[in-house]
Amino acid sequence: MLRSIQFLGSYSGFLFHRLKLHGNHYRLSFITTSTTTRCFRQFRASSIRSESNPDVTSSSSSSAPATSRSIGSARKINFCQSCGGPTKHEIPDGDEKERAICTLCGKIAYENPKMVVGCLIEHDNKILLCKRKIQPSYGLWTLPAGYMEIGESATEGAIRETWEEAGAKVKVISPFAQLDIPLIGQTYLIFLAKLMTPHFSPGPESSECKLFALDDIPYESLSFSSMLITLKLYIEDIKVGKPKFHYGLINKWPGTSPSEIHAYTFDYHLRT
Numbered sequence: 001m002l003r004s005i006q007f008l009g010s011y012s013g014f015l016f017h018r019l020k021l022h023g024n025h026y027r028l029s030f031i032t033t034s035t036t037t038r039c040f041r042q043f044r045a046s047s048i049r050s051e052s053n054p055d056v057t058s059s060s061s062s063s064a065p066a067t068s069r070s071i072g073s074a075r076k077i078n079f080c081q082s083c084g085g086p087t088k089h090e091i092p093d094g095d096e097k098e099r100a101i102c103t104l105c106g107k108i109a110y111e112n113p114k115m116v117v118g119c120l121i122e123h124d125n126k127i128l129l130c131k132r133k134i135q136p137s138y139g140l141w142t143l144p145a146g147y148m149e150i151g152e153s154a155t156e157g158a159i160r161e162t163w164e165e166a167g168a169k170v171k172v173i174s175p176f177a178q179l180d181i182p183l184i185g186q187t188y189l190i191f192l193a194k195l196m197t198p199h200f201s202p203g204p205e206s207s208e209c210k211l212f213a214l215d216d217i218p219y220e221s222l223s224f225s226s227m228l229i230t231l232k233l234y235i236e237d238i239k240v241g242k243p244k245f246h247y248g249l250i251n252k253w254p255g256t257s258p259s260e261i262h263a264y265t266f267d268y269h270l271r272t
């Protein structure tokens with residue numbers, strides 16, 4: 001289920017740049033090509049309800065919606081992952097962020113965002129969703145998705161997660177959306193996919209898997225903001241033609257409950 005990530009390459013007209021700053025720390029920037037429409041669009045959800053995420057540890061006490069990009073904070077690392085020694089928390093020379101530094105071996109623990117990969121599976125004008133049988137968001141619907149593993153590609157991870165959660169063998173068709181959630185250090189990469197055989201069944205982490213017509217998507221019972229946005233973008237695209245490729249920032253409102261999937265702004269929306 002949901003389990004670093006640097007992109008270097010191009011997707012549907014987007015060029016991704018990776019700039020090395022200090023040590024392990026990278027920043028992404030984008031160059032749009034002439035085929036890309038740049039849409040600085042901001043979605044604002046009309047009501048407050050929930051994001052759920054296993055990696056959320058804490059957030060600030062403010063309940064006001066973020067009007068600018070939210071900045072996530074790293075989890076506290078108290079012991080060195082190399083030698084087990086206690087750490088101190090300082091900004092290393094030449095760096096700009098506080099890191100956990102081992103007081104015995106000097107190793108610096110760099111924490112980077114995690115990538116979640118998944119599939120938006122189209123079949124007979126319907127979409128395959130899974131009802132979660134695990135926390136967080138037990139009983140809510142999601143696209144099959146989870147943390148990418150070391151040693152696998154993003155597509156391999158998306159296919160694996162789909163098999164594990166939905167018992168479905170799929171063929172990836174194209175990338176559909178990359179959604180960054182800076183506050184919690186995650187990036188979602190969702191692929192459009194097709195069933196290779198018309199069979200699916202819930203895996204250990206799902207209680208039910210079901211194909212939903214686009215008019216029947218259970219918006220009030222979805223598990224994560226990323227899934228809500230992915231489905232909205234897909235349906236918008238289908239209404240006017242074919243799916244595009246989307247990039248955007250999900251800025252969760254600081255202080256909102258992880259289960260409040262509508263508590264976000266969707267910023268810097270770029271699409272092919």
Ligand SMILES: [Zn+2]
Nearest residue numbers: 080083102105
């Ligand atoms: Zn150490």
